[in-house]
Amino acid sequence: MARIVPTTCAAAAFMLPLLAGGCVQQDKYDNLLQVKRSLQEQLLTVTDERDSLEAQLSNRTQQLTAARGDISLLQEKYEILGGELSQLSSSNQNLAMQVSEMEIGPLPADVQAALARLASQYPDQITFDSGTGMLRFNSDLTFNSGKDQVKDAGTASLAALATILDGPSAENFELVVMGHTDDVPVKYSKNQHPTNMHLAVHRAIAVRDVLVGSGVDADRVQVAGWGEYKPLIPNEPGGTAANRRVEIYLTSKTDTSMAMDPMGDTTTETDTTATAVVDTDEPMK
Numbered sequence: 001m002a003r004i005v006p007t008t009c010a011a012a013a014f015m016l017p018l019l020a021g022g023c024v025q026q027d028k029y030d031n032l033l034q035v036k037r038s039l040q041e042q043l044l045t046v047t048d049e050r051d052s053l054e055a056q057l058s059n060r061t062q063q064l065t066a067a068r069g070d071i072s073l074l075q076e077k078y079e080i081l082g083g084e085l086s087q088l089s090s091s092n093q094n095l096a097m098q099v100s101e102m103e104i105g106p107l108p109a110d111v112q113a114a115l116a117r118l119a120s121q122y123p124d125q126i127t128f129d130s131g132t133g134m135l136r137f138n139s140d141l142t143f144n145s146g147k148d149q150v151k152d153a154g155t156a157s158l159a160a161l162a163t164i165l166d167g168p169s170a171e172n173f174e175l176v177v178m179g180h181t182d183d184v185p186v187k188y189s190k191n192q193h194p195t196n197m198h199l200a201v202h203r204a205i206a207v208r209d210v211l212v213g214s215g216v217d218a219d220r221v222q223v224a225g226w227g228e229y230k231p232l233i234p235n236e237p238g239g240t241a242a243n244r245r246v247e248i249y250l251t252s253k254t255d256t257s258m259a260m261d262p263m264g265d266t267t268t269e270t271d272t273t274a275t276a277v278v279d280t281d282e283p284m285k
Contacts, residue, residue, distance in 0.1 A: 081194045107170070107250065114164045118157075125157050135161070135248070146189035148202040155210050162214035165250075173250040175211070179204035179225035182243040183235040200225030207246050 107115070112130050119128035119135070127136045143150065150158065164170055179200030186193050193199035204223040212218045228235070231243040 148206045158210040159214040175221045176249040177204040178247045182240040183228040184239045197227035200227045
């Protein structure tokens, strides 16, 4: 028994360093395993972010391709509209020049009386100059900014004017409806009205449509537009209400100055002419 005790103690003393060394290695292993798992999690996160960025890049590439196609279409439309504007300007020029050179004269007495009564019925909308036969439709006959739809109050006044124009003393007059704008560029409705010239003509057409819809024969009415190029007063920054208007010229059917022959020439004989001016008092386009 005396020999066994030392031997056991010696064996235990020998194993203690080995056990201690084993504990240290296990701790290192556990730490490395934890680091590995953390790196794997980071790798998964980075992989997900990469996949997301690749998807976004693919989407942006598709959008860029579509945008390039849209730009190409818009360029084609721009070129087409440029050609239309050139044709529109050319076709309006002779008519507009003839209108601007007309001498304004008084209308027949009964027509003037009827127009004076019309002005008295709409004192806030209409002023009538009996000396020149000019009607001015004030701010109630307006278009919304950048639009070519006549408002309800203007429609009512134009309908009343159409009744007078269809009377026996006025039915021999033809009409030229001329649109004007200020120099503020069209901003919010460029798809419908790419330029002020387009807007001016489209508004003249809208006035014509109201008159025709109210009974005036369509073959009595011509339309044209000056856009921003014939202001009544110098344009001011932010817009000039006085220059946004539609003018209605009444010319006798015997007046051939507005009729164009196939070669584009015009005759010069002129008879009685009168003017109605429609203000289009909108603050901006």
